Amino acid sequence: MNSFQFHNPTRIVFGEGAADRIGELTSSFGKKVLLVYGGGSIKKTGLYDRAVKQLNDAGITFYELPGIEPNPRLSTVNKGIGICRDNGVEFILAIGGGSVIDASKAIAAGVLYEGDVWDFFTDKAVIQQAMPIGTVLTLAATGSEMNGSTVISNWEEKLKRGAGSPHLFPRFSILDPTLTYSVPRNQTVYGSIDIMSHVFEQYFSLTENTPLQERFCESILQTVIENIEPALANPNDAAARANLMWCGTMALNGGQISLGMVNDWASHGIEHEISAIYDIPHGAGLAVVFPNWMRYVYKQRPGRFAQYATRVWGIDPAGKSEDELALAGIQATRDFYTRIGAEARLADFGIGDDQLDRMAEEAVRYGPIGNFKRLEKDDVREILRMCL
């Protein structure tokens, strides 16, 4: 276990009916608010009207930034920064999933920065301050509701990049599992795979002596695996939706489950290059990339993959070599993803091999990626080729 620091100031308000506290919690931070949301599903479900009523009742003046894209775009972030500056906005309220929250964080950092907000995503500048934000989560997936990270796509340059800062932790996050009852089947699948992928990035680590952290990771993986199919079979399954939502938050809340471990994040880097060009859902890309990344890297520490196979998937180790066990666990992952309806290949999205070189090049733009195995351009291209 390595040394670490941990501080997570986000206040979580979890449970059925938590969304009735939007007005109360928001009003303690400001009376001029930017309301950020996505493609309109919150209007269909009635959540928009519910939030607007609470904001009005609390005497809050609010401006709106609708239409956040599934891979939120820099141009939209800049639009939000403009609205905040023009109107003296004091607080940003994000209602949606990871894209909406990430866009809101970027806006929060950009408003108080004189330069181009994209500087934060290209390591040209460090976030020194940010406006306060709060979130109302509508999709179990991101973890962004309880961490200081954001990922934004620069569509003009076909780049998707992350930034992070302690200033970006939401002041509060409302986690009301009933808001996820209306999440469509494919988004439930992709969101759950996103959660599992966040755990994988932490769990497959070369750091020694992290037994508690490993078990926390396995706990989330097992719980997600148990709850996806009940949620798919009955979208209003209160227990399954609550479990998936809490797993999503715990999977990526400032790295708490893996403190003192070196994380990997190569697969996210590779997926970002795919969705930066092809705009496929993040979780869908991860479902394709991760099993192939696993096959490519497992020999770095086959014991961790063997442990994963036995503890998470319950695979009997009897008569199997460590490598066989490791590969069985990887195959179990792929089989499960296929069973719940996630695509296995880039070809399923009509993606061919014509951009492989460019994606590999971009992935290592700032140097090799990943820590479990450091991946050079050729490694990334090979993993992408395996994904075809």
Next chain:
Amino acid sequence: MNSFQFHNPTRIVFGEGAADRIGELTSSFGKKVLLVYGGGSIKKTGLYDRAVKQLNDAGITFYELPGIEPNPRLSTVNKGIGICRDNGVEFILAIGGGSVIDASKAIAAGVLYEGDVWDFFTDKAVIQQAMPIGTVLTLAATGSEMNGSTVISNWEEKLKRGAGSPHLFPRFSILDPTLTYSVPRNQTVYGSIDIMSHVFEQYFSLTENTPLQERFCESILQTVIENIEPALANPNDAAARANLMWCGTMALNGGQISLGMVNDWASHGIEHEISAIYDIPHGAGLAVVFPNWMRYVYKQRPGRFAQYATRVWGIDPAGKSEDELALAGIQATRDFYTRIGAEARLADFGIGDDQLDRMAEEAVRYGPIGNFKRLEKDDVREILRMCL
């Protein structure tokens, strides 16, 4: 899973050498500090000199409250309140284990309260504010370093009571596992049992649908069980000491592992009555009480105890009824405690049956205790009798 709120603002600084940051972290909160510590072990180990040098180097004026008792006393807390008031102290630095931290929290709340600080422990008043405190942990056990709870003994009235408030979360806690290398064998045992007991209070719950929370609990229990004996065999085992320390913090950091679960806390209530009269170590009392509490209550939900037996102790369920499995898990707990050197009976401390009635009476002074099974006076007396 029930609805919940969660907010834990404590900053954790974990790792070898973290204790070199005492001066830096303290000085960001004030220049007049009360230094609280225990019986002098920090002088023997050199930690006192190390802290004093850092405080001096940081230009901090500090006052001292040494001699905090293993069960910290109200009289000592009042002494600390007096020192703070007389000298305009701005920040309290607790260097020690749970007793020192708990005393510091009580002082922090008492300084800013006009009435008797004991009011907070008898539900006569609610903590509305507190001075900021920071901690340097020297014993893996309490969890107090990352939560808002404190337990104090009123020696005159032979009462031991708890209080809690969001205002009592330490602003920072330094967790340097090397500081625990010098912890004696028996305190390592009792501290580890304290950690396990904190988990038991959360894990044995009647709340439905908490699979992630249960696994988090089991993760800590398994990790503590794995690491106690290595730490006893080699007190300088860096890995074991680090794991025990992190388990202790995660076991009781504002209830994070069991959010949405109803907790029990009857065994702690019973143990408090024992140590309020006999002043035995908290962990030693819990080692006696918990297995007996388990036997007394397991029929409320034998399935949870059966799960405990299989998942935590690896007991093969084949051919066993649920009750048999539950009892095997309880016996495994007792056997393990005995193997690591914890006393099994109150008689081992020279405690007889003469105060049973008084302890039972006091335990239910404010009504029945516990939630897994509500315990009336007769139940408590019976559990105490089983402990004799």
